Amino acid sequence: MTEHTSSYYAASANQYEPFPQLSESVTCDVCVVGGGYTGLSSALHLSEMGYDVVLLEAARIGFGASGRNGGQLVNSYSRDIDVIERTYGADAAKMLGSMMFEGGEIIRERIKRYQIDCDYRPGGLFVAMNHKQLEKLEEQKANWERYGNTHLELLDANELKREVNSDRYVGALLDHSGGHIHPLNLAIGEANAIRLNGGRVFEQSPVTNIQHTSPAVVNTAKGKVTAKYVIVAGNAYLGDKVEPELAKRSMPCGTQVLTTEPLSDEVARSLIPNNYCVEDCNYLLDYYRLTADNRLLYGGGVVYGARDPADIERLVMPNLLKTFPQLKGVKIDYSWTGNFLLTLSRLPQVGRLDNNIYYSQGCSGHGVTYTHLAGRLIAELLRGDAERFNAFANLPHYPFPGGRTFRIPFTAMGAAYYSLRDRLGV
Incomplete structure (x- = not known):
């Protein structure tokens, strides 16, 4: 059993009825891989729209960044709108700019609708x-x-x-x-809201592999999910083996x-x-x-x-x-x-791994609000409206220079340079 890290959030988390471990074969419309904000937001939007949703979390709901972060609702993205406009053009900036305050609005709406006690x-x-x-x-x-x-x-x-x-x-x-907010309590409240809307949530159910078939098959150690669509939302805790292509880009x-x-x-x-x-x-x-x-x-x-x-x-x-x-x-x-x-661009990466497998990852430290927007965009995509999803998907997703071996030292060197600039005030 993989439990929460020994944080203040875990020590002060709201009690909830535990979610079971997947131990059988189930079918659904959408299988969501990851019980952090990206997965929770996607699953909640989709379950509200009437989709039959299964969410798989390898450990506990909010185990990763969603339950450990600073708890700040910060608008926009890790690269602000002026950088987006300068780098990707006016049209991209207009689309992303129209969405950069939406994530916080979604969080406040969720707190109010589901009466989530998370110290907002x-x-x-x-x-x-x-x-x-x-x-x-x-x-x-x-x-x-x-x-x-x-x-x-x-x-x-x-x-x-x-x-x-x-x-x-x-x-x-x-x-x-x-x-x-208290971020872990927000995650717990959203998981309970998924359950309230008929979605199925499983904890302690790490995904071992995803079969790119139609329908897709998501395997865990003790069960499997057959789904029309899969959403990969593991972010920093997905690891390198489930979808190696995503690990190369982050x-x-x-x-x-x-x-x-x-x-x-x-x-x-x-x-x-x-x-x-x-x-x-x-x-x-x-x-x-x-x-x-x-x-x-x-x-x-x-x-x-x-x-x-x-x-x-x-x-x-x-x-x-x-x-x-x-x-x-x-x-x-x-x-x-x-x-x-x-990510190398410091902007989120959104896209398709196959014609029925989608992902969102790489919030680059700006994830609390963006992940809630991402869930809405993915739900819109499955409903047939891809415009806003594609605004992010069309951004280039660069691999880190030097590959997996050298991405850490190269990035650390860049960080040291900018840290020196901070200290010098230049």
Whole structure:
């Protein structure tokens, strides 16, 4: 049995009726491989539309990045709309721009419709470490407003100090349509919603192979699913063997997170008075927020190749204390690592592995909102409307230079270069 990592989220997860392990042969319209947000969103959209859906999770619902991330609802993509426009042209930017705030709306709608208890709080801050970053935030505000986000507010250093009690920043962009959640509880709530809509969810059911036939056959250690369509949604936890073509185009990376002991109401509100989530604008960024029980949750420290570092606290605490030196001596109750999937373009990869097998992967650290959009796009595709799915599928999906052997050192070298630029403020 593969259980959740020993994270704060797992320790505070909502109880739910367990999902069974697949131990027989079943048939369905759509088999979804992966019980993270991409798979959950796809399965929920499709089950709501009346499809007979089976979802297979190798471990527990939300076992991977979906149940370990920083819990921030950050709009857009890991490459913002100006980069998309410059690289792929005005038509691609128009299509992707029209969707870049939709994922957060889907999450809020899901929380409301299914009464999911996941500690949702509105508002997110992008904080600038230097004036060049602040200029980029001004450009971001103008770009996002062009595509319909009217919930943005630029803050100068004094205004920001009233929102985040730290001396590290020169200003910020406040997105009132952002926010934060308990990510594992959102995943659990969505799995329960799939069950409510007649979908079948199986845990502890790792896929061993997918037969590209019509209908397709998805095999597990103890059972199999015969399905008209298959959606591959394993992301960083899919591995290299189930669909090797997907592994060539992406790379797992690890990010580290820790949470403090519960802080007093007074101390917690002194740090982030309006309970926004925060991320900085560095290439290797840090992110943080308060939890529902007043812990400071702080993440960062990307590790290329998804190695588990021996000492997460050693990696993350220096930046936490630079941000909030007033927390010196605070006790750390939980620390964990989780993998996300990086693409060379930093944009999600969506496409077809066969005429009845589809995939979405590689959110590159921007997955909470995008994955919920991806599920809707896949459902639209199966319904016969491929336009929005194809807007992503038509983007080039580059393999990493050097193949699987050299993708980690090459990417780490690039990250070191950009990290130096961050430090120099250039």
